[in-house]
Amino acid sequence: MIEIKFWGRGGQGAVTAAELLAVAASMGGKYSQAFPFFGVERRGAPVKSFCMIDDKPIRVHQQVYNPDHVVILDASLVGRPDILEGFKKNGVVLVNTSKPKSQIKLRAKNLFVVDATGIALKYIGRPIVNTAMLGAFIKATNIVPLEPVKEAIKERFPAPLAEKNIKAIEDCYNETK
Amino acid sequence: MVRKTVESSIAIAEAVKNCEPDVVACYPITPSTHIAETLAKFYADGELKSYITTESEFASISCICGASAAGGRAFSTTSSQGLALMHEVVYAAAGMRLPIAMVVGNRALSAPLNIWCDHQDSVAERDSGWIQLYCESAQEGVDTAIQAFKIAESTMLPAMTCIDGFYLTHTVEPIDVPTMEEVRRFLPKYEAKVKLDPENPLSIGEYALPDTYQSFREDVHKDNLAAKGKIVEVDKEFEQMFGRGHGGLAQGYGHEDADYIFIGMGSVIGNAKEAVDELRARGKKVGVVKIRSFRPFPEEEVRKLLEGKKHVAVFEKSYSLGSFAPVYADVINSLYPLRKRPVVSSFIGGLGGKDVPVKSIHEIFKMIRKREPLKVWF
Numbered sequence: 001m002i003e004i005k006f007w008g009r010g011g012q013g014a015v016t017a018a019e020l021l022a023v024a025a026s027m028g029g030k031y032s033q034a035f036p037f038f039g040v041e042r043r044g045a046p047v048k049s050f051c052m053i054d055d056k057p058i059r060v061h062q063q064v065y066n067p068d069h070v071v072i073l074d075a076s077l078v079g080r081p082d083i084l085e086g087f088k089k090n091g092v093v094l095v096n097t098s099k100p101k102s103q104i105k106l107r108a109k110n111l112f113v114v115d116a117t118g119i120a121l122k123y124i125g126r127p128i129v130n131t132a133m134l135g136a137f138i139k140a141t142n143i144v145p146l147e148p149v150k151e152a153i154k155e156r157f158p159a160p161l162a163e164k165n166i167k168a169i170e171d172c173y174n175e176t177k
Numbered sequence: 178m179v180r181k182t183v184e185s186s187i188a189i190a191e192a193v194k195n196c197e198p199d200v201v202a203c204y205p206i207t208p209s210t211h212i213a214e215t216l217a218k219f220y221a222d223g224e225l226k227s228y229i230t231t232e233s234e235f236a237s238i239s240c241i242c243g244a245s246a247a248g249g250r251a252f253s254t255t256s257s258q259g260l261a262l263m264h265e266v267v268y269a270a271a272g273m274r275l276p277i278a279m280v281v282g283n284r285a286l287s288a289p290l291n292i293w294c295d296h297q298d299s300v301a302e303r304d305s306g307w308i309q310l311y312c313e314s315a316q317e318g319v320d321t322a323i324q325a326f327k328i329a330e331s332t333m334l335p336a337m338t339c340i341d342g343f344y345l346t347h348t349v350e351p352i353d354v355p356t357m358e359e360v361r362r363f364l365p366k367y368e369a370k371v372k373l374d375p376e377n378p379l380s381i382g383e384y385a386l387p388d389t390y391q392s393f394r395e396d397v398h399k400d401n402l403a404a405k406g407k408i409v410e411v412d413k414e415f416e417q418m419f420g421r422g423h424g425g426l427a428q429g430y431g432h433e434d435a436d437y438i439f440i441g442m443g444s445v446i447g448n449a450k451e452a453v454d455e456l457r458a459r460g461k462k463v464g465v466v467k468i469r470s471f472r473p474f475p476e477e478e479v480r481k482l483l484e485g486k487k488h489v490a491v492f493e494k495s496y497s498l499g500s501f502a503p504v505y506a507d508v509i510n511s512l513y514p515l516r517k518r519p520v521v522s523s524f525i526g527g528l529g530g531k532d533v534p535v536k537s538i539h540e541i542f543k544m545i546r547k548r549e550p551l552k553v554w555f
Contacts, residue, residue, distance in 0.1 A: 019184070019349045022182055022349045022350070023182045023349065026182040032351070033348060033350045034348065035344070035349075037343075059313075059314065059447035059450060060448050060535060061444040061445075061447055061448065062532055062533070063532050065534065065536075
């Protein structure tokens with residue numbers, strides 16, 4: 001089983017990011033589960049969400065304690081002492097930031113950065129970074145192909161909004177190196 | 178059947194819609210789940226006959242009681258404080274023999290304020306006369322929501338489908354949702370034998386004097402117990418039609434030759450099965466028993482499943498403050514007639530969303546290796 005932990009703040013779409021990834025994975029014939037864990041229900045509060053992907057049905061319902069990958073939607077969370085708690089060291093850590101990788105103080109072998117806020121503002125007009133971050137995450141991990149994620153976005157959002165999000169995800173996919 | 182990877186609440190709302198209820202009444206904000214919100218959307222899209230947005234949960238259940246008394250198939254859904262506010266009418270619905278169905282997204286009761294999962298809300302309604310079925314997975318939640326209408330309407334008792342808040346209500350996973358045509362083949366149109374009718378006026382839920390009241394209550398109790406057969410039968414019919422059953426009243430997993438058993442209800446059962454597989458791979462004789470029907474309580478089945486075991490851990494996400502844990506007390510009572518009883522320990526955990534992952538189940542199995550019975554707030 002591959003386990004992914006998303007960190008974000010209320011309003012950035014961390015819960016939806018995990019859901020879209022779970023939907024995309026199951027389109028490709030995998031079993032998947034997405035589970036949110038938020039504190040108080042308000043914008044700006046730290047939010048965790050989890051996505052599990054496996055070849056066999058997933059029967060557990062619990063939080064993710066040892067993530068294979070960690071996706072951080074808000075750079076202000078990087079300083080949290082528990083940000084990489086339980087992280088399996090060979091996985092990907094992806095941070096949404098406009099800063100260069102060298103300025104991100106995280107002990108991770110496979111660290112990736114992307115300015116998802118900039119890209120979200122450019123295409124969506126609001127700093128909702130989840131879809132842009134998914135584009136970068138897929139590029140970094142190849143966990144699922146990009147096409148089913150686009151399909152999942154089309155299912156989830158009304159057409160004009162889906163188009164904007166797809167542009168954001170494609171741009172992020174191409175920008176991430 | 179359509180397989181969808183969606184939030185369980187959305188799939189359950191779709192299943193309820195496919196049961197073609199005549200009246201749905203809900204109070205849609207927190208602590209309710211997306212089940213109410215999705216049903217409201219179905220109504221707005223013309224896919225549901227009626228949907229009443231009420232001013233409170235008390236009004237929701239009152240509305241569906243009225244609809245059911247008039248002969249309609251009626252549904253509501255709520256959680257936590259919402260169910261607590263319904264309490265008075267929950268009892269009335271069972272006493273008036275109204276076969277309404279309700280899905281409860283199990284969440285903690287205040288205080289302190291908390292929106293996460295435990296079973297305190299529905300366990301607090303255990304003595305009301307309702308049938309209560311607890312679900313292990315989102316799929317079981319969908320299937321049980323459909324079965325509940327059939328069980329309720331054939332026993333003339335209200336039925337509550339209990340699904341864990343967040344762990345099931347807010348989780349996205351692949352779910353097969355029976356279509357309306359498929360549900361029609363499984364669930365016949367509801368024809369009320371007794372109903373309010375202006376042509377033939379009658380009264381339901383009348384005043385009962387001391388010489389008759391008790392016998393009405395006894396009837397509800399006896400019929401609730403008698404519903405056991407119906408719950409098993411409906412689950413079997415469902416399995417024949419859709420290829421999956423959920424264990425009737427109670428079900429064992431790896432229990433046959435096990436010495437140590439974890440027994441509980443709700444989504445923690447999936448985690449326990451995972452732990453059992455891991456321990457079995459290391460040669461440990463452990464098993465799981467899932468209680469699906471908490472009311473009626475499957476006394477004989479539980480006794481049979483636990484007879485001859487060395488030590489049983491009863492795990493539950495609720496408590497009777499000042500006394501014993503409710504499921505533990507029922508398990509102890511069920512085992513009492515045995516001459517040689519297993520050691521039984523009580524584990525309370527997962528209150529207010531406290532996570533009970535697979536590693537916690539391992540710890541519980543470790544703790545019950547000893548012979549002394551334990552009472553642990555885990």
